Amino acid sequence: MKGCLSPDRIFLYLEGQVAPGERRACEEHLGRCPDCRAAFEERRLLHEAFSSLPPLEVPPNFARSVMAGIPENAGTVWRRIAAVAAAALALASGLLGFHLLTGKNLAGVLLSPSRALGAGLGDLLPLLAKVLKSAGLALELLYGLLSSLAGGLGALSSVARPEFAALMLGLGLVLTGLLLFGAKKLLSVGERS
Amino acid sequence: MTEDTKLVERALKGDRKAFEMIVLRYQQPLLNYLGRTTGERETALDFAQDIFLKAYSSLGSYRPTWKFSTWLFTIASNHMIDHWRKKKLPLVSLDQPVDAGDGSLTPQVPDPGPSVVRKLELTEMRSRIERALESVPGPLRELFVLRHVNEFSYEEIADIKGLPVGTVKNRVFQAKEMLRRRMGEP
Numbered sequence: 001m002k003g004c005l006s007p008d009r010i011f012l013y014l015e016g017q018v019a020p021g022e023r024r025a026c027e028e029h030l031g032r033c034p035d036c037r038a039a040f041e042e043r044r045l046l047h048e049a050f051s052s053l054p055p056l057e058v059p060p061n062f063a064r065s066v067m068a069g070i071p072e073n074a075g076t077v078w079r080r081i082a083a084v085a086a087a088a089l090a091l092a093s094g095l096l097g098f099h100l101l102t103g104k105n106l107a108g109v110l111l112s113p114s115r116a117l118g119a120g121l122g123d124l125l126p127l128l129a130k131v132l133k134s135a136g137l138a139l140e141l142l143y144g145l146l147s148s149l150a151g152g153l154g155a156l157s158s159v160a161r162p163e164f165a166a167l168m169l170g171l172g173l174v175l176t177g178l179l180l181f182g183a184k185k186l187l188s189v190g191e192r193s
Numbered sequence: 194m195t196e197d198t199k200l201v202e203r204a205l206k207g208d209r210k211a212f213e214m215i216v217l218r219y220q221q222p223l224l225n226y227l228g229r230t231t232g233e234r235e236t237a238l239d240f241a242q243d244i245f246l247k248a249y250s251s252l253g254s255y256r257p258t259w260k261f262s263t264w265l266f267t268i269a270s271n272h273m274i275d276h277w278r279k280k281k282l283p284l285v286s287l288d289q290p291v292d293a294g295d296g297s298l299t300p301q302v303p304d305p306g307p308s309v310v311r312k313l314e315l316t317e318m319r320s321r322i323e324r325a326l327e328s329v330p331g332p333l334r335e336l337f338v339l340r341h342v343n344e345f346s347y348e349e350i351a352d353i354k355g356l357p358v359g360t361v362k363n364r365v366f367q368a369k370e371m372l373r374r375r376m377g378e379p
Contacts, residue, residue, distance in 0.1 A: 008366040017347070017362075046373055049318040050341040055221055056228040059238070063216040066245045067209060 003029050005036045007043065014047040134187055141183050145176055197261035205252055212252075216245055219265055222343050226266065229338040230273055232327045240276070244269045260349070267353045270335065277331050318376070325375035329368055336361060337368035 005013070005026055012018050013026050030037050059065075099105065197218075203211035223244060227237035247268050255264055326334055339350045340361075347365070351358045 007370060008363070011366055011369060012362070043373075045315075045318065046369065049315055049322055050337075050369065050372075051344075052315070053225075053229070053319055053322065053342055056224050056234065056237070058220050058224050062220055062224075062238070062241070063213055066216050066220075066242050067213050069242060069246055070209065070212070070249055 004033060005029060005040065007039065010036075010040050010043045011047065013040075014044060137183065137186070141179065145179060194257065195261070198257045201252055201255055201257075201261065204249070212249055215248075215261075219245075219262070222262070223265070223269060225342050226269060226335075226338050227273075229323075229326060229342050230331065230335045231276070240269075240272060244272050247272070260352075262345075263349050263352050266339065266343070266345070270339075270353055273331070273335060321376045322372060325372045328375050329371050333364055333368040333371065336364045337372070340365045 003025075009018070009026065013023065018026065030040055197215070200211045200215050204215065220241065223241050224237055227240045227244075228234055231237050231240065244265070248265055251268065255261070326337070329337065336350060336354070339345045339353065340347070345353070347358050347361050350356075350361045350365075354361065
């Protein structure tokens with residue numbers, strides 16, 4: 001029959017791939033041509049089967065197994081390496097720039113505070129030793145003085161009158177002053193030795 | 194911006210969960226395509242894994258103006274071509290007419306003979322289609338699968354394969370007619 005539908009046109013019709021005008025012409029022809037109608041019906045069933053093939057089963061852990069094959073944070077590792085490299089480059093540039101601008105070695109400049117601290121401690125420790133030594137001597141003298149004073153006062157109060165005791169106490173204080181002065185002299189002798 | 198494009202952006206920033214979402218979205222269609230195209234489930238699973246890894250390492254080359262599914266299936270299609278080349282399977286030129294050995298596959302009038310499928314139930318028809326697909330040359334089978342299993346438009350398939358839309362339509366039709374004939378064989 002004139003104007004019979006070719007199989008490719010039938011399939012395109014079934015897929016909705018023909019223009020509206022052509023679609024109407026196809027339908028009119030199918031209405032009057034039994035051969036085309038039979039061919040159309042067969043391909044309609046085929047088309048239905050083609051388009052409804054069941055999906056294949058995906059294993060439950062498939063996505064996880066795919067992710068296991070991807071290097072852990074590959075991008076992040078590279079970014080970290082790049083950051084460390086950039087930091088190292090910046091430090092090297094800074095050292096070079098400092099050296100070029102000042103003519104000094106930055107490492108030497110960075111080490112000087114620790115050297116100064118070491119030197120300060122070296123001066124401080126002998127001074128601390130002298131203070132401790134002087135304090136020891138002073139305590140020894142003070143103990144001797146107090147012991148003598150207590151003994152003297154005890155003896156004096158038992159044999160003399162109060163006026164005489166007061167005089168003796170005044171003389172004792174003067175003597176104490178002289179002893180402290182003597183201690184200062186002794187300290188200066190210790191410094192020289 | 195599509196959901197796929199957002200996921201790609203996040204994956205590019207090192208968000209592995211975003212790429213896992215992409216895998217979950219596309220594992221089913223990709224496995225359907227690979228399973229029907231290779232005819233071997235285990236091979237299809239291996240290929241799907243390889244293709245996702247390729248996609249991950251190539252994410253930087255993806256452009257948001259492209260449809261992600263088209264981009265992913267282009268990688269998959271190239272993977273299949275490599276596979277056929279390695280196996281030295283006969284590659285059919287998609288620019289030349291296909292001769293299946295039983296005459297032209299582009300009849301201009303309907304076949305007036307007895308119907309091949311009329312009496313088959315739909316389930317039986319699907320089963321026969323699966324078997325018949327294995328005898329269809331790989332490149333034609335691939336186009337058929339992209340159209341009828343993955344439901345890409347002819348224009349999208351043309352993008353994936355880098356072919357004119359008319360050629361794609363013609364080859365999909367040839368695959369369908371080849372299947373129809375094979376299904377009728379005992």
